[in-house]
Amino acid sequence: MLKEETIKHYVNKYPLLSKVSDGEEVFWCNPGYSDNHRPETETITLADIQEAEARLQRFAPYLSAAFPETQETNGIIESPLLEIPDFQKIITDKEDLMHPGKWLLKCDSNLPISGSIKARGGIYEVLKHAEELALQHQLITRDENYAKFAEEPFTQLFSQYSIAVGSTGNLGLSIGIMSAKLGFNVTVHMSGDAQEWKKILLRSKGVEVIEYHADYSLAVEEGRKQAELDKRCYFIDDENSTTLFLGYAVAALRLKKQLQEQGIPVDQDHPLFVYLPCGVGGGPGGVGYGLKVLFKENVHCFFAEPVQSPCMLIGMLTGLHEEVSVFDFGLTNDTAADGLAVGRPSGFVGKFIEPYLSGIYTITDGELFRLLRHISDSEKQSLEPSALAGAAGPTRLLKTSEGTGYLKKHHLAEKMEKATHIIWATGGSMVPDEVMSNYYQMGSRS
Numbered sequence: 001m002l003k004e005e006t007i008k009h010y011v012n013k014y015p016l017l018s019k020v021s022d023g024e025e026v027f028w029c030n031p032g033y034s035d036n037h038r039p040e041t042e043t044i045t046l047a048d049i050q051e052a053e054a055r056l057q058r059f060a061p062y063l064s065a066a067f068p069e070t071q072e073t074n075g076i077i078e079s080p081l082l083e084i085p086d087f088q089k090i091i092t093d094k095e096d097l098m099h100p101g102k103w104l105l106k107c108d109s110n111l112p113i114s115g116s117i118k119a120r121g122g123i124y125e126v127l128k129h130a131e132e133l134a135l136q137h138q139l140i141t142r143d144e145n146y147a148k149f150a151e152e153p154f155t156q157l158f159s160q161y162s163i164a165v166g167s168t169g170n171l172g173l174s175i176g177i178m179s180a181k182l183g184f185n186v187t188v189h190m191s192g193d194a195q196e197w198k199k200i201l202l203r204s205k206g207v208e209v210i211e212y213h214a215d216y217s218l219a220v221e222e223g224r225k226q227a228e229l230d231k232r233c234y235f236i237d238d239e240n241s242t243t244l245f246l247g248y249a250v251a252a253l254r255l256k257k258q259l260q261e262q263g264i265p266v267d268q269d270h271p272l273f274v275y276l277p278c279g280v281g282g283g284p285g286g287v288g289y290g291l292k293v294l295f296k297e298n299v300h301c302f303f304a305e306p307v308q309s310p311c312m313l314i315g316m317l318t319g320l321h322e323e324v325s326v327f328d329f330g331l332t333n334d335t336a337a338d339g340l341a342v343g344r345p346s347g348f349v350g351k352f353i354e355p356y357l358s359g360i361y362t363i364t365d366g367e368l369f370r371l372l373r374h375i376s377d378s379e380k381q382s383l384e385p386s387a388l389a390g391a392a393g394p395t396r397l398l399k400t401s402e403g404t405g406y407l408k409k410h411h412l413a414e415k416m417e418k419a420t421h422i423i424w425a426t427g428g429s430m431v432p433d434e435v436m437s438n439y440y441q442m443g444s445r446s
């Protein structure tokens with residue numbers, strides 16, 4: 001924990017922090033953001049993202065055979081980009097929004113295999129590790145058909161190795177399901193807020209689930225420690241992994257294609273705004289960075305966090321990154337958005353995206369549930385609470401003084417009629433019906 005006087009110093013220096021520590025909804029414009037910053041000089045480049053995409057292409061024949069639900073997309077794990085006119089109308093009427101532009105829903109909730117954004121980064125890192133082992137043991141070359149990964153010499157090899165991860169639930173689902181399918185021994189260290197059904201599902205697939213009565217950061221730490229004791233154990237480090245980050249960043253290449261196919265321009269006259277729910281930061285950081293690489297100053301990325309778990313906001317605002325937690329500011333990290341229940345951000349991601357991230361806003365659980373109900377009623381999309389954090393984005397941008405200030409500062413105000421807003425819906429399709437109907441009920445009560 002930080003010292004009392006350190007906290008006071010930061011609250012004095014950054015008045016927004018007193019609202020944050022009161023659990024109020026806030027909108028923070030990142031002063032480190034610059035329209036002119038160019039990713040070409042970074043350690044993670046477009047070529048790296050393209051290499052990750054090529055690796056996923058190599059594995060497509062395997063995925064298509066191992067997970068029949070990916071046959072439709074030829075073994076590529078991708079989600080639809082949907083127009084949501086009815087949801088847009090409900091919200092623009094209710095909030096009286098001028099020039100709402102066009103709203104789209106990026107349905108990572110429907111990603112095959114694990115039903116959340118974690119099917120991007122998590123599965124990618126497992127596949128990369130499997131490929132490295134198979135190459136080392138000369139079971140395959142990069143030019144062969146990777147459908148072979150389902151064959152016995154491969155499962156036999158992987159059964160001598162293990163994979164471990166710490167998770168609030170969804171990363172565990174992705175890594176657990178993928179690793180078990182390839183034949184690895186896999187252990188998921190689950191934080192206390194993880195949903196029961198996720199643990200049950202994983203155990204049914206032969207995954208070892210270790211439960212903690214503590215939050216995500218501790219589950220990760222324990223997982224890391226236990227994995228260090230075993231040379232054949234590969235630990236997937238959600239807080240520091242550039243591999244995960246790259247798996248997420250591939251989404252940008254795919255999204256660009258989808259926008260082109262749907263005839264939606266992104267250029268100087270047609271700005272793109274993207275709203276990404278943020279937990280530890282890897283998912284939204286990777287996707288957001290990929291988008292900046294492709295669309296540069298014409299895309300504007302905002303993260304969304306629960307009012308009790310604004311770890312990335314506190315880390316970036318103070319510049320303390322992983323050295324500060326929401327508990328330092330008297331917050332509880334209690335939220336129904338279990339995928340976002342992270343008290344301490346990834347320092348790697350926070351520092352990396354500093355010049356690229358436009359801002360962060362926070363949202364109450366009550367608002368998440370109201371949006372969950374609206375999107376279910378209007379668009380028949382079943383999303384988990386975490387996945388709704390981005391759905392408040394257009395309203396916040398268009399209505400708060402900080403949001404409109406951002407638009408003025410970057411000469412966007414007069415372009416908003418032609419703007420596109422993408423709400424990144426990060427999870428939901430695997431939620432059991434009875435759990436979903438509880439969520440829906442919460443939306444009518446709140």
Ligand SMILES: *Cc1c(COP(=O)(O)O)cnc(C)c1O
Pocket residue numbers: 116117118170171277278279280281282283284285339340384386387426427428
């Ligand atoms: C994990 C998760 C996020 C956020 O991703 P991070 O990499 O933790 O920032 C958002 N939504 C859902 C549903 C998730 O599972």
